[in-house]
Amino acid sequence: MSRPYLRGEERKRQIVEATLRLISRDGVKGATLNRIAAEVDLTPPALYGHYGSRRDILLDAMRAEFEMILDLHHSSTNPNALERLREISLNHTKMTEEEGFARAFVEFIAASPDEGLREAFGATQLMLVEDLADIIRDGQQQGTIREDVDAAQIAWMLACRAWTEDIASLMGIAEHWNRGRSRVMLDHILDFIAAK
Amino acid sequence: MSRPYLRGEERKRQIVEATLRLISRDGVKGATLNRIAAEVDLTPPALYGHYGSRRDILLDAMRAEFEMILDLHHSSTNPNALERLREISLNHTKMTEEEGFARAFVEFIAASPDEGLREAFGATQLMLVEDLADIIRDGQQQGTIREDVDAAQIAWMLACRAWTEDIASLMGIAEHWNRGRSRVMLDHILDFIAAK
Amino acid sequence: MSRPYLRGEERKRQIVEATLRLISRDGVKGATLNRIAAEVDLTPPALYGHYGSRRDILLDAMRAEFEMILDLHHSSTNPNALERLREISLNHTKMTEEEGFARAFVEFIAASPDEGLREAFGATQLMLVEDLADIIRDGQQQGTIREDVDAAQIAWMLACRAWTEDIASLMGIAEHWNRGRSRVMLDHILDFIAAK
Amino acid sequence: MSRPYLRGEERKRQIVEATLRLISRDGVKGATLNRIAAEVDLTPPALYGHYGSRRDILLDAMRAEFEMILDLHHSSTNPNALERLREISLNHTKMTEEEGFARAFVEFIAASPDEGLREAFGATQLMLVEDLADIIRDGQQQGTIREDVDAAQIAWMLACRAWTEDIASLMGIAEHWNRGRSRVMLDHILDFIAAK
DNA sequence: CATGAATGAGGGTTCATTCAT
DNA sequence: GATGAATGAACCCTCATTCAT
Numbered sequence: 095m096s097r098p099y100l101r102g103e104e105r106k107r108q109i110v111e112a113t114l115r116l117i118s119r120d121g122v123k124g125a126t127l128n129r130i131a132a133e134v135d136l137t138p139p140a141l142y143g144h145y146g147s148r149r150d151i152l153l154d155a156m157r158a159e160f161e162m163i164l165d166l167h168h169s170s171t172n173p174n175a176l177e178r179l180r181e182i183s184l185n186h187t188k189m190t191e192e193e194g195f196a197r198a199f200v201e202f203i204a205a206s207p208d209e210g211l212r213e214a215f216g217a218t219q220l221m222l223v224e225d226l227a228d229i230i231r232d233g234q235q236q237g238t239i240r241e242d243v244d245a246a247q248i249a250w251m252l253a254c255r256a257w258t259e260d261i262a263s264l265m266g267i268a269e270h271w272n273r274g275r276s277r278v279m280l281d282h283i284l285d286f287i288a289a290k
Numbered sequence: 291m292s293r294p295y296l297r298g299e300e301r302k303r304q305i306v307e308a309t310l311r312l313i314s315r316d317g318v319k320g321a322t323l324n325r326i327a328a329e330v331d332l333t334p335p336a337l338y339g340h341y342g343s344r345r346d347i348l349l350d351a352m353r354a355e356f357e358m359i360l361d362l363h364h365s366s367t368n369p370n371a372l373e374r375l376r377e378i379s380l381n382h383t384k385m386t387e388e389e390g391f392a393r394a395f396v397e398f399i400a401a402s403p404d405e406g407l408r409e410a411f412g413a414t415q416l417m418l419v420e421d422l423a424d425i426i427r428d429g430q431q432q433g434t435i436r437e438d439v440d441a442a443q444i445a446w447m448l449a450c451r452a453w454t455e456d457i458a459s460l461m462g463i464a465e466h467w468n469r470g471r472s473r474v475m476l477d478h479i480l481d482f483i484a485a486k
Numbered sequence: 487m488s489r490p491y492l493r494g495e496e497r498k499r500q501i502v503e504a505t506l507r508l509i510s511r512d513g514v515k516g517a518t519l520n521r522i523a524a525e526v527d528l529t530p531p532a533l534y535g536h537y538g539s540r541r542d543i544l545l546d547a548m549r550a551e552f553e554m555i556l557d558l559h560h561s562s563t564n565p566n567a568l569e570r571l572r573e574i575s576l577n578h579t580k581m582t583e584e585e586g587f588a589r590a591f592v593e594f595i596a597a598s599p600d601e602g603l604r605e606a607f608g609a610t611q612l613m614l615v616e617d618l619a620d621i622i623r624d625g626q627q628q629g630t631i632r633e634d635v636d637a638a639q640i641a642w643m644l645a646c647r648a649w650t651e652d653i654a655s656l657m658g659i660a661e662h663w664n665r666g667r668s669r670v671m672l673d674h675i676l677d678f679i680a681a682k
Numbered sequence: 683m684s685r686p687y688l689r690g691e692e693r694k695r696q697i698v699e700a701t702l703r704l705i706s707r708d709g710v711k712g713a714t715l716n717r718i719a720a721e722v723d724l725t726p727p728a729l730y731g732h733y734g735s736r737r738d739i740l741l742d743a744m745r746a747e748f749e750m751i752l753d754l755h756h757s758s759t760n761p762n763a764l765e766r767l768r769e770i771s772l773n774h775t776k777m778t779e780e781e782g783f784a785r786a787f788v789e790f791i792a793a794s795p796d797e798g799l800r801e802a803f804g805a806t807q808l809m810l811v812e813d814l815a816d817i818i819r820d821g822q823q824q825g826t827i828r829e830d831v832d833a834a835q836i837a838w839m840l841a842c843r844a845w846t847e848d849i850a851s852l853m854g855i856a857e858h859w860n861r862g863r864s865r866v867m868l869d870h871i872l873d874f875i876a877a878k
Numbered sequence: 879c880a881t882g883a884a885t886g887a888g889g890g891t892t893c894a895t896t897c898a899t
Numbered sequence: 900g901a902t903g904a905a906t907g908a909a910c911c912c913t914c915a916t917t918c919a920t
């Protein structure tokens with residue numbers, strides 16, 4: 095009637111956003127075609143005009159989430175790599191607290207194996223860790239980070255800290271693994287790698 | 291006919307084991323009554339003779355898993371609390387590698403929110419962390435662990451390391467977050483808290 | 487344990503009472519063996535020690551209800567048959583208002599045909615109407631009721647009034663078909679048959 | 683394949699008709715989705731394409747039945763309101779005898795409370811009684827019905843007569859509360875209210 | 879007299895997907 | 900690009916009943 099057909103790309107963006115919203119709220123399992131369709135004011139079969147299957151939608155949503163994390167990694171432009179890591183990490187804390195973001199991220203870990211998303215998710219996770227490792231190597235070149243640390247090792251520890259934040263928030267125990275403790279852990283890591 | 295009735299407690303144990311097996315393999319979502327029943331050679335309604343609902347079965351499975359972790363925490367009897375922590379942590383690594391164990395544990399994090407298991411899981415998680423903190427306090431009293439560290443903070447960091455092991459295994463990226471790196475992180479933490 | 491086995495007749499009475507209670511509250515359909523058993527603190531199979539089937543329990547409950555109505559018919563000992571009818575009818579109104587009674591009665595009408603209770607219920611209903619007709623014939627003999635009215639016809643009309651009271655209560659519209667209107671209808675009937 | 687898709691409204695009509703048929707035969711409890719679907723040659727889930735739940739189907743069936751009664755009320759166009767009431771009432775008797783009609787109507791009274799239909803049914807019943815009361819007031823204005831009777835009271839008594847017809851038919855005792863006696867009751871009421 | 883274990887039938891409902899339009 | 904109708908599979912759960920104990 096009054097709703098005009100949307101151009102393909104715009105509709106896809108709409109669908110992906112709705113999907114991430116649903117995943118954050120109800121988990122991957124809760125992101126059913128019925129609900130996604132309702133969210134974008136379409137009928138479920140209409141989704142097949144844009145994606146080949148529910149799995150494709152989920153994968154695209156995962157890609158979008160991945161890009162949001164990448165954006166987070168570039169949210170700081172501090173020339174000092176060490177400080178950049180700190181700012182990125184603190185930004186992560188902030189975004190986790192602003193419920194919504196990163197929530198979907200953890201849900202992908204939680205995705206039922208039969209959704210077949212875990213492997214794909216593992217791959218994106220590797221890229222993100224590698225991205226952090228690049229920053230660390232950057233710092234080693236500029237002299238703000240000790241040259242004798244294993245960049246990948248540190249990147250993983252930072253990622254591990256971020257996961258824990260997300261998971262704690264997800265389980266409703268964010269009061270115990272709180273901003274303060276998360277910060278202490280971050281300081282431990284950064285102190286350890288800081289060039290003296 | 292030929293299948294003898296099992297006594298209640300034995301049947302419950304059987305059901306819980308089957309459930310954990312299914313959760314490890316297919317996630318919480320995959321542990322359906324149909325499959326659980328098939329696994330123990332019963333019809334789905336028969337499960338209601340032992341549990342009030344699917345949720346009750348899942349909760350009991352969670353409790354069983356919780357007790358396995360508690361057992362893990364007492365798997366070392368080293369009188370030196372610091373070394374006890376090390377042994378417990380390394381045992382965790384070993385068990386994670388022997389696919390199966392702890393896998394179900396992570397699946398509970400991943401459980402769809404509508405299963406209503408996360409809060410319950412968060413509670414057990416808190417208990418486990420507190421259990422680790424007790425060991426740390428133990429070490430502080432016996433002088434093997436620095437008195438000026440926050441026991442809870444350290445316990446969380448150890449838990450965080452364990453989670454990361456499980457999650458990495460789950461996502462199929464255990465090659466990158468491997469035994470070696472996990473060990474390095476452990477050493478970092480223990481070196482930091484060791485009494486000089 | 488502490489609960490001694492009950493003598494057969496007492497247990498049956500207990501079961502029947504529980505059944506009527508459940509029927510009043512949840513309808514015939516709601517009087518399941520599970521609930522009846524729970525109500526008398528037994529397991530469902532134990533009921534088979536006293537009755538051959540659920541249907542038998544329901545039939546016995548119906549018989550008990552029938553006797554309660556009979557008691558109602560003899561709740562007045564007024565020697566004047568016309569006044570006896572009035573008192574009986576007003577007592578019915580009172581009992582209907584005291585939610586609980588007669589509720590089960592109507593539920594038997596409502597019983598799903600596949601319960602196979604309606605025919606049995608029709609038979610008891612006939613007996614009750616005939617019982618009222620007897621009172622009317624009594625009045626005709628003693629001269630308080632016109633001799634030219636059809637006793638059965640009037641008995642039915644009185645029964646009809648009683649049903650309407652029950653049904654209106656059941657549908658939650660007792661405010662509209664209320665005590666006053668029910669009373670007016672009663673007066674119509676009794677005025678009509680009163681000997682001049 | 684060979685079965686063409688039915689347009690929505692037509693399918694809904696088909697479903698409602700099948701539902702009323704089943705309710706007449708097997709009661710509200712007997713109108714299961716399985717049976718309704720089989721009756722219209724569909725699978726049970728297909729019904730959800732037309733109604734949101736079983737309850738919605740039942741409510742729609744109730745509405746359809748309500749409209750049939752309304753039609754009955756307008757089945758007579760006799761200008762004399764008193765005679766109109768007589769014709770309507772006699773038509774009701776006739777329809778009750780033609781097994782099928784009104785049968786479903788009574789079943790709604792009988793619906794298990796947990797179906798949650800009784801309140802809704804009570805509301806429609808009120809409308810029907812009010813509809814009859816309007817005819818009575820009509821007669822009072824045109825002078826065919828005494829001005830000093832309570833229209834609502836009389837309407838209820840007429841409804842009560844109709845219920846009794848239905849219920850007697852339902853219980854299989856229509857031989858006792860038969861056309862003749864029902865007619866006598868009708869004459870009583872109409873004689874009473876007829877203007878002299 | 880009563881239980882505990884189990885069953886087969888059936889209940890309402892949700893889901894991803896297909897197909898004709 | 901989107902819909903409306905329909906499906907098959909699977910979901911959790913309740914029921915009356917049976918049988919061994």
